[in-house]
Amino acid sequence: MKIIDLRSDTVTLPTPAMREAMAKAKVGDDVYGEDPTINQLQEMSAEMLGKEAGLFVPSGTMGNLIALLSHCGRGDEIIVGNKAHIFLHEAGGVSALGGIHSHQITNQNDGTLALTDIKNAIRPSDAHAPITKLVALENTQNSCGGITLSQDYINQVGDLAKERGLILHLDGARVFNAAAASTSTVKELSSPFDSVTFCLSKGLCAPVGSVLCGSNKFIAKAHRIRKQLGGGMRQAGILASAGIIALEEMSKRLSEDHERARTLAEGLAGVSGIVLDEGTPYTNMIFMSLAEHIEYPAEKIIAHMHKARGIRIGMTGERSFRLVLHYWIDDEDVKQVVDAFEELLG
Numbered sequence: 571m572k573i574i575d576l577r578s579d580t581v582t583l584p585t586p587a588m589r590e591a592m593a594k595a596k597v598g599d600d601v602y603g604e605d606p607t608i609n610q611l612q613e614m615s616a617e618m619l620g621k622e623a624g625l626f627v628p629s630g631t632m633g634n635l636i637a638l639l640s641h642c643g644r645g646d647e648i649i650v651g652n653k654a655h656i657f658l659h660e661a662g663g664v665s666a667l668g669g670i671h672s673h674q675i676t677n678q679n680d681g682t683l684a685l686t687d688i689k690n691a692i693r694p695s696d697a698h699a700p701i702t703k704l705v706a707l708e709n710t711q712n713s714c715g716g717i718t719l720s721q722d723y724i725n726q727v728g729d730l731a732k733e734r735g736l737i738l739h740l741d742g743a744r745v746f747n748a749a750a751a752s753t754s755t756v757k758e759l760s761s762p763f764d765s766v767t768f769c770l771s772k773g774l775c776a777p778v779g780s781v782l783c784g785s786n787k788f789i790a791k792a793h794r795i796r797k798q799l800g801g802g803m804r805q806a807g808i809l810a811s812a813g814i815i816a817l818e819e820m821s822k823r824l825s826e827d828h829e830r831a832r833t834l835a836e837g838l839a840g841v842s843g844i845v846l847d848e849g850t851p852y853t854n855m856i857f858m859s860l861a862e863h864i865e866y867p868a869e870k871i872i873a874h875m876h877k878a879r880g881i882r883i884g885m886t887g888e889r890s891f892r893l894v895l896h897y898w899i900d901d902e903d904v905k906q907v908v909d910a911f912e913e914l915l916g
């Protein structure tokens with residue numbers, strides 16, 4: 571039985587072209603800056619995002635952490651959404667390791683932070699208050715359905731940050747999905763930001779790694795912090811070679827995943843036991859829950875789908891699910907998933 575794994579796009583395995591590139595990759599000691607493949611990946615990334623420099627890091631979590639530790643000192647405050655990955659899913663790293671205070675404001679349903687909420691969260695110059703240093707946005711906004719932030723909106727936040735002297739960071743784990751779903755390029759979507767992290771190891775299929783981009787000065791500091799955190803890798807060009815293919819080839823095909831997500835959602839919309847979240851899917855993720863008349867909890871349905879049909883699904887609540895489309899899911903798989911849900915809940 572083929573396993574159809576829809577839990578996340580992090581489950582993507584490297585492609586045959588990646589395996590081949592990995593076997594042949596030219597490598598060196600990257601802590602000395604001597605790995606030619608990592609240098610190439612970093613230059614390519616910076617070029618694509620319109621930044622001066624890039625830094626290859628082991629994970630998106632470390633990329634965000636390095637960015638925030640580079641920009642902020644102990645007691646500084648960051649403004650971040652209450653549904654941001656940085657706030658929800660990074661084990662509190664900015665506070666635990668950086669002594670950085672986080673000021674969470676509500677993510678609106680469209681993934682944005684309201685401009686007035688950002689303005690109201692900026693602290694006065696007063697000894698009682700922490701110093702507001704930075705605003706962090708996320709695009710696509712994972713916990714808001716994988717929705718994209720518009721160019722117009724991020725430009726407005728960029729203007730506000732400039733006006734108020736704040737640094738702007740983007741958790742762009744899926745910024746290539748955001749670009750695929752909008753009329754803007756990754757460069758345009760990155761332009762208002764001082765720093766951007768993106769993941770090679772999600773929809774882009776590379777086995778490991780993220781890239782942090784920003785100015786030369788910022789990246790020089792980030793390089794030291796990566797070392798402090800133990801993220802300086804040696805002959806990691808083997809990993810970077812897969813990252814280069816991720817950028818060259820895989821970044822161009824993400825809209826296929828978005829189209830399949832729409833096809834799957836259309837199929838699931840016809841199953842009486844399923845209620846799709848409003849608007850879903852925005853990009854490569856479908857969010858949905860069980861209709862009231864279904865008695866089983868999500869957990870049971872997930873276990874059954876796995877055991878009986880080889881279909882793996884993410885659980886987002888007692889009665890809700892997330893299904894993520896990616897390179898290793900084809901049209902036949904989509905059909906099988908619809909059939910399996912129809913059989914169980916139709």
Ligand SMILES: *Cc1c(COP(=O)(O)O)cnc(C)c1O
Nearest residue numbers: 629630631632655708712741743
């Ligand atoms: C996956 C993800 C990250 C980083 O994840 P890692 O697993 O550490 O690579 C950061 N932000 C968002 C929005 C993500 O989805």
